Every structure is written in structure tokens, then in C-alpha cells.
Amino acid sequence: MTGPETWSRVKEVFGAALERDPAARSAWLDEACAGDAALRAEVESLLAAHAQPNALSDPAWPGGAAAAGGSAVAPPEDIGPYRFIRKLGEGGMGQVWLAEQTAPVRRQVALKLIRPGLFDPEIQRRFEAERQSLAIMDHPAIAKVLDAGSTPRNQPYFVMEYVQGIPITEYCDRNRLKLRQRLELFRQACDGVQHAHLKAVLHRDLKPANILVVEVDGKPTPRIIDFGLAKAVTPDGPGASLTRAGGFVGTPGYMSPEQADPRVRDVDARTDVYSLGIILYELLTGFIPLDPSEWSNRPLDEMLRHLREDDPPRPSARAAQRPTLEDRATARGVDTSQLVRRLRGDLDWIVMKAIEKDRARRYLSPGELAADITRYLEDEPVSAGPPTGAYRFRKLVRRHRLAAAVSVVVAGALVAGLALALWGFVRARRSEAVARSEAEAAEQTTAFVMDLFRISQANTAKGRTITAREILDTGAEQIRSRLKDQPALQARLMNTIGEVYDDLGLYDEARPLLEESVAALKRLRGDDHPETLQALSTLTLLKIHRGDYEGVEETLRFILAARRRRNGDDAPETLHAQRRLAEFLARRGKLDEAEPLESTALERMRANPKIEPRELYVTMSQVASMLQDRGRLDEAEALYREAVAGSNSAFGSDDTVLLTIRNDLATLLVSQDKLTESETMFRDLLEAHRRIYGSDHFSTLTMENNLGVVLSMEGKLAEAEPFYRDTLERRRRLLGDDHPDTMYSIHNMGGLLADEGKLVEAERYRREAWERRRRVLGPDHPDTLEAASNLGAVLSLLGRLPEAEARKREALEGRRRVLGPRHPDTLWSETQLALTLKKAGKVDEAITDYREVLAAYEKKRPEAEVQLGIAMSGLGECLGSRGASQEAESMLLDGFGIIDQSKYTSAMARQEAIERIVGYYEGSGQRAKAVPWRARLDPATAAPAAS
């Protein structure tokens, strides 16, 4: 081990060696170390480590603490022909300066300096590639990129045409542009973006500040700046579309849901379409759906979730909503009601289609968006249309797994809810001894509920299915109109209906009802009356669902305090409020506060026989989930089990709460490696889901998928197959072939069949997965490359070598490009290719590839070890085909050893490695050595002994 004294010498030599040309290093080291072998070994080993990609190069969090407060960079020195005049602005990526170019022409330009520290060699390479594509764009609506390069301090910069314009939204408002003029201007901007897309350049950060308007011959013309900059300085990879160095690459408010989704690794033309849609929204209504001022005082993850999941109001609804609209509308040259009317219908649909959360439903390109605007301007029917009921329902189900359960039984819930309301009402009345008799109130409520169902029956009789939604809508309307003279009952029923709307995810419908009900109860009963608190609690839940957290914590604390005062610490109502508060705190990441609160609530609930069992078990599973998050798996398991047992005996096996908790438990078991039990549970769960929700339900398919995965993890491939097949078939039918879930199912199916040795069929699925991904995700998407590689593997096994080679080469080249040459996936691709090359008789090429792989190998993850084993075994085979040698034999044996010992090995990899050994010994006349190995071959697949 090095001590501090030798260390400083090591550092010195290491630093100096790095400055030499790599080719000359060895000779230089001879001299510098002058016989000190230990020093030399240490330095060489460090140099070798230095040559590897190093995960430390990226901060634990890109941008980290330092990026948060702006950059500490001194004003730049002049660069080449550019003289800095003044700073125009500063953003996440760096600073923009107004500069004067002195040669070859004298003109003013905008010079964008990329933040230092944002760059590493990988990004540098990308930057070079990107600046070339930027140079080929030529469109009147796009500011030209004039030059790009790096400063002497290696800080990259772009030089752009200096556009003295103002942001499109500001221009429109300032000049009071009419709706039609706004649309025309916007359409031109779409054309510019479309042009760039045709040149394969995405913007990725479209916002009004990047679409400036200048007047050319008195006519407003949009000019888009900063094209492609986001890409040039962002690496790919999960979550990469968010920043590297302190700002968002997408801009809050304008960035697309996929940019906000760490699981999504690619963005495409539709990302720009989304941002354009938001800009159009703003041009039309004066607001953007997500208020940027909220970004600074809300937790980021909430905003991102909100962005990914919650649908914004339609432009017409938004325009009608705000009191400040008057001046905005005036700025548009219309009055509010006129504006709302004009937005309703076509323009609503166009905007909503452009800003769909699911990009598969968006316009495919800015060109399509522009075309629809043209259609609107020319009074032709637009391609965007109102979403269908079925579609809305699907979206809803997608958003709320639990809400789906509610929607299935919504009619039941409504009746139960009203009955409860009635009961509560009666009880309240009794306690307050009001004049009206209980019987009368009860009768009115009953009549009211009956009415609702009469409507539904009448419609059913007409041969039309009535939806739960329609019952609710009618109910809400009736409550408003018919119960005016009974404000307390009205408030309570509003609360109930609002709650059901909320369960269904229909937040816009829920909100006015809940707010009115709270206001009415405060007025009628007082602020801390139990009924008021109950209504307040419901309203708070809605706010949480909507991601609107302002004041929620305070309200929850208020409810808890009020109930403690009124009912005592151990009362069910109090404990419920306590659990709600804990749940909310946990959601906000305040686990340290949440955990004791939740645990105490649980303790007190256990001690209180009056607690509703459902409340108790939900609390238990929440505590369990917190334990799971903290890695205390065994404790979590025990608690889940208790909750499962308890809710099973309390509600029976089909209860939705029970199903949810059991699913949590089964999932936990997988991470504990208790696969057998997990399998049993998923089987039960699947059966129950099928019975309760039907075989096509979203949750049912998730269970089916999970069961298949667990079975295949257990190695029960044949058993897993029917589940994979069924999931796939249903997803195809329900979601379409190109839906991500469906594509995963196709991919998984191909993998399973290949593992089973059903190669002909596996080839079909793998080809389909590859073709779909290439088309939907693009050729360089990691999933597409994985699919190409897998397809190549099956083709190789089938002996279709030329095509196998082509696919594998494609995967290898793509991964080199996207992931870099030393990434484990790239190396695995190279091994795969070598296997096929050997098969095709191209032994020299195969050997070269194998050696490259072995030289670059690093143990980065467990399955990489098997891959190393396969490469060694493959190299041994190639070498052996040249005649027996020590190296060939040890590669074959060591390779097999690694494969055999890893828990990530497949039976096929093991068999192949043995086959190679047998082949080697038999081929080189060492029959005796071959015998024990041949005995280890699976007789079903083994080729007969060479005679």
C-alpha cells in the first residue's frame, strides 16, 4: 500500500505521463521511474484505470449543489473574431452574449457559451456531430447557426444569427393580434420546426422565448432560435432529458411529459409537437396549463408527476375560468364569451391533440399540426376530434389503478355513499334535534336516489347502456336544482357525489361540488363541526389527487387537531386523520415525520376495538410499505401478512383492499427471492382479478404478466408460456400493436420462446419486436438495438448466418455509437457477432472481436460475468479450430467455469460451452478427455460423437 510520501511522487509521475503521447509513455516511464519497479507498476495501473470510462466523471447528481445557484464564471475573454459586447441572458446551459464578429464580415451575433463542467469527451463528440446537422438548416423561420467551436479553455460555444425580436406571445399581446393572425404566425413557426425535423434536428426546448417575432417588410415573421442546442449538450439515457448542469433542458411549463419521465429514454418529433401545443394554448388563452410560478414553490417530483399524469383543462374551459381573462381577451380583440365560444370545438381539439400525454395520440409532426390549423382557418373539418367515451375511460384507468376498481362498482359505491350520507344526515339531525322529522329527511333522500336509478333504468330500457358517469352527472344536477331549500342535505350529498367523481379521476367535476359543500357546511355548522371536517377531508384528498398541495398539510393538521380536541386521541376519526396526515407527509418525502405518526396511529388502532377493520389494514399496509422502502423487508413482510390475514377474514377473499395488499406482498416476496410463494399468490390474484374485473382489465393483465415473469424466473418456461401468450394477445387487441406494453409483451414472448428452444417461432416474435421498435422508437433507440441483437441471436441459431450477421452488426454499431465502445451491452454485442462470424467460417474476424471484448471487459454487473464466460469459451473454440493449444484449452475450460458458476446462466449457454469443449477434445484427437464432458451434455440436444 502506498503511503503519503510515495503518493506525491506517484501523482507527479502520473500527471506527467498523461501529458505524453500514449505511444511514447512506456519509454518515458522507463526513464522517469529509473528502476523503481513499484512506482512504475503503481503509475501504470493508475493509467490503465484512467483509460477506462469512469462513473465518477458524472457528479452524483449532475449539476449538483453547485449548479443550483448560477455559475461562478468570469466574463469571457474574446474568442477569435468575436468580441463580447454584453450578456443577453443566462440559462441552465450557459450564457448568451451579444458579440461583434469582426471577420470576415462585421456584424452582430448571438454567442452562446456552454456552461463549463457540462462537458466531457462523450458530450464533446456529440456536440461535434450536432453542429454539423445544425449547419444544414435553412429556413426563414429558423435563426441560422453561423459557427461553433471551443474556447481555448475548452468551453464550447455556438454562434447564431442575432435576432432582435420579441417572444411570440408577447408580440401577439402587445400588438393585439387577432385570433386568426395569431394562428397564422404560429403556423409559420410550425413550418420552421417541420423543416428542421426533415433535416433530422429536434429542438427539444421550444418556448415563446425561443420563438421570436421580427417584422420583415412590416409583416410579423417568427424566427426560432437555439435549435438543437439541447441535444448537443445532453447525453442520452434514462432521465437525461432533464438537466446535466442545473436547469432543465426542457423548460418547466413547456417540456413534454416524456421529457419529465425518467423511464423514457428517447424523445422524438412529437416532443416538439407537445411544446408547440403548449405555446398555442398560451397564444389562445393567455395561460399555459402548468403555471411556471408553481414550479418554484412546489416539490419538483410533484410537478413532474402532475405534468405526466394530469390532464389540463381544454383551452375554452381555461379561458372561461380565470377572472383576469378580461384583459387577455381584450388583447386578443374579442370579449371573453366570444373567445370561449371560438375556442370551443375545433381549436380545443387541435390543442388537446397536440398536448396529449400519450405521444402516440399526438400529431406525428409539426407539419400535421400546421395542416390542421390551416384546415381550421379555411373552415374545413380538422383531423383532431373529441375523445371518445371509451378512450376517456381507458385514460382514466391508466391513471388510477385503484380508481378502476371503483369504476367497476361505481353504481354500488354511489348507492352506498348516498345511504351513508343519509345515515349521517339522520344522525346529525338527531343529535341536533332539529325540527324536521327524521322520517321526512330519510324519505327525501330515498326518493332522490330512486329518481337517479329510474333515469338509468329508463335509458337501459331504450336499449342504451347508461354509464355510471351519466348517473353522477344527473345526480349532481338534481342536487343543485332540487335540494335548494335543504342546504345541509344538499351540502352532504354534494360531498358524496364529489367524492365519487374524485374516485373516478374526474377532478374538474369534483372540485366545485366539494368546495361548495365545504363552504356551505362551514356556514351552517361551523368550522370544526364533524361534518365540516369530513367534507374538508374529502376536499383535501381531491387536492392531493390533483397535485395541488398548497395548504394541504396545514388543513390536515387542522383536522387532526380539531378531532383530537373533540373526540380524543384514540377515536377512530382522529386516527383516520392521523393516518391521512402521515400518508401525505410520506408522499412529500418527510418520512421521518411520517413514520412515527403512522406507527402510533397503527398502535392506537390495534388497541381500539371500534376501529373499522378496513382502516386498520390499510394503515398496516402503509406502515409495511414504509418499512419496505427502508429496506426492512422482513418486518414489512410480517406486517403485510398480518394485513392480508386480517382483511381476508374481515371482508372475504375478493375485497379490493385485500387484493391490493396481496399484490404488494407478492411483489415484496420476489425481491426476497421467495419465488414459489410469490407464484402461488400471483396465481390466486390473477384468478380473483379475472373473476372480479374480467380477463381484459388493465389490472388483470398486470397480474398475468407478473405471474409469467415469476414463472420464468423460476425456470418454469413451459408454464410461463400460456400466460405470456394470453397477455400479449389481449394487449394487442386492447392497446394496439404499437403500444409500449404490447411491444414489451412481444419482446418477452420472443425471449421466452428462444429460452425454450422454440427457435422458429421465437424468430417471428423477435423480428416483429425489432420491426416495430425500429419504426416506433427509431433505429438508434436502445430497445431497438436490443431487439436487433436478439433477432440476430435467433437467426444465428437457425443457421441463417448472413442475416444474423447483418442484425448483430447493426446492433453493435448502434451501441458503439449510442453507448460507446466499452459499454457492457456493446461488448456483449461484439461477442454475439463473433459467435456468428465463427459459425460462418470467418474465424480471423471472430478472434479479433473476442480479443477486443476480453481486453475491454470490466465487471460492471452480475450478468456481465456470464457474458465474459461466453466470450472466453467462444475464443477458445476459434483458437481450437486452428489446432490444439494451451490457450484454446484454458479459454474453453475457464469460460465454462465462469458460465457454470454464475446464477445468471441459462441452460443453453452452459450446454453450448460444454459442446465446445467436447468439440475441441474430439476434434484434436483427445477422445479420453472428451468422455466426461460428453456425459454432461443434455442428450436431447447433443450431436452424436464424431466418429
Add this chain to the structure above:
Amino acid sequence: MTGGPVTELLVRWRQGDAEALEAIVPLVYKELHDLAHGYLRREHPGHTLQSMALVHEAYLRLVDQKPLDINDRSHFIAVAARLMRQILVDHARSRGAAKRGAGLKVGLSAAGARADARAESALEIDLMALDDALTELARLDERQGKIVELRYFGGMTNEEVALALGISPATVKREWTVAKAWLSRRIRKGAE
């Protein structure tokens, strides 16, 4: 937590009140810790997105968005970097058992476990191993330990580290390069 007290403490600290720093640390720690766990418990593959966001958020919340004097800022970040190291490593430790187990998540999102298993980044770092290695490095070379902490956990640039430690950026760069090589070799050795 409002921005007020921290901003005020930072100002007092700049004016030479050493106790102010002691008062800041628990505030910053609490904020960072709560935020960190809020993000980390969601278990997305790779922490980077969430972590960046949370430091940004913590910073904004703590200093009330007022730009700080540059020296205060680098000290603030130095404190935050140390704390973040602690938080991240604690988190990694508490999750260690689960992570080193099956390594597979059942795809409740229906994405499928096969895909999930591959989502782990090749360059993901074993934070516990890094923490140990870094402690060892600091014994060998204290300043290098500091530089790694600021660069890796604090996300500072070479220039910023230079400013915080009062040395030249060229020195930072040199020391950082060798420290990186040393650490990655140490971690790799430990993994084998």
C-alpha cells in the same frame, strides 16, 4: 421551512459569526434528507434526475432564491456536499440488502421484469464501496478527498472547487484526474 433563517444565518456567517454555521447544518441536513428520501424511495433506475432536482430544490427553499455572495455559496455547497455524501451512502446502505438480492423488480407497471433488470446502468456506482474508498483516499491525501467530495457529491466544477479551496483550477484538475483513477481502481478491486 422557509427561506428566511438560512439566508440570515448565511449572512451572519459571512460577517464572521462561526456559530451561524453550526446552526445552518441541521437545517440543511434536515431539508436535504427529507427531500432525498422523498425522491430516492421511488426507486427509479439511476438517481441522477431526482438528486439534481432535490439539491436544486433544497437550495431554492433554503436561500429563498436570493443570490448569495459567491463565497457564501461555495461554503454552502461544501457543507451540502458533505451532507449529501452522508445521505446517499446511508440510503445505499439501507437498501443494500434488497438491491443485492434478486436484483429484479416485478413490473407492476407491466413493463416486465426482464426489461427492468437491464435498466441498471453499467456505470452505476456502488456508493458504499465509494464511501469506503474515499475515506481511505482522504487518509492518503486529505485535499484529494475534499476535491472528490466537492466534485462528485457537490457537483462543483473545477473552477468552483478551486474557489472553495483556494487553489488553482489547474491543480484541481490534476488532483481530480488522479483521484478518479485511484478510486475507480480501488472500487473495482474491491468488487472482485
